[in-house]
Amino acid sequence: MSVYSEEKWISWMDELSEKDYVIVDDFITDELYQQIMGFFKKLEEQEELKKAGIGSSLDFQVKKEVRGDLIYWLEQQRDTSVSGFFELMEELSEKLRRFCFISLSGSEFHLAKYPAGTHYDRHIDQFNNRNNRQITVLIYLNENWKKGDGGELKIYNDDGNILVEPIAKRLLLFKSDVVEHEVLKTNVPRYSLTGWLLHQPAALGYLFG
Ligand code: OGA
Ligand code: NI
Numbered sequence: 001m002s003v004y005s006e007e008k009w010i011s012w013m014d015e016l017s018e019k020d021y022v023i024v025d026d027f028i029t030d031e032l033y034q035q036i037m038g039f040f041k042k043l044e045e046q047e048e049l050k051k052a053g054i055g056s057s058l059d060f061q062v063k064k065e066v067r068g069d070l071i072y073w074l075e076q077q078r079d080t081s082v083s084g085f086f087e088l089m090e091e092l093s094e095k096l097r098r099f100c101f102i103s104l105s106g107s108e109f110h111l112a113k114y115p116a117g118t119h120y121d122r123h124i125d126q127f128n129n130r131n132n133r134q135i136t137v138l139i140y141l142n143e144n145w146k147k148g149d150g151g152e153l154k155i156y157n158d159d160g161n162i163l164v165e166p167i168a169k170r171l172l173l174f175k176s177d178v179v180e181h182e183v184l185k186t187n188v189p190r191y192s193l194t195g196w197l198l199h200q201p202a203a204l205g206y207l208f209g
Contacts, residue, residue: 013099027171068118109195120183133176151186
């Protein structure tokens with residue numbers, strides 16, 4: 001059973017194919033939003049969020065000047081309080097295979113908190129030694145975001161750059177190998193759920209280099 005009609009999925013997938021990115025407002029329900037944020041707040045209290053690094057596990061570096069977020073990697077088996085999110089991602093993957101002809105197997109997702117004053121420099125989401133990220137998935141979680149709070153995602157685009165405001169329940173998808181982007185400095189704590197749909201499981205990356 002799908003939350004969204006086939007027509008909606010097709011129009012989003014068409015937009016992604018044409019523009020390399022698509023934004024869908026109110027993508028997640030209020031119920032799912034509350035589940036994700038409830039879990040996120042619990043992790044924050046228990047100090048389970050860790051400084052994010054740059055590069056894959058082979059060349060892991062923590063560089064605060066490049067990227068200042070704190071993350072928690074989600075695991076479907078363990079983190080059952082957000083099982084609704086994983087179900088939605090299964091559905092998304094199925095639509096991408098069917099309507100965009102993207103071959104996908106596997107995914108990785110983390111919760112990310114950018115404390116006030118942090119940012120993420122301009123980059124793309126594929127690494128030199130690991131190029132299996134196909135589609136970047138972002139779900140923004142900032143309920144009362146307003147202009148001046150900062151933390152917009154800047155997409156560098158030939159036809160002009162785009163600023164995406166990180167407002168709650170908004171989905172952003174883009175092609176991981178081509179879309180250059182940057183998280184502008186946030187002036188308030190900024191919350192998101194970020195992930196990647198993969199071409200082959202991350203754990204196998206080293207076999208293929
Ligand atoms: C990333 C990233 C963008 C955002 O984690 O690679 O670019 O808007 N995040 O949080
Ligand atoms: Ni990125």
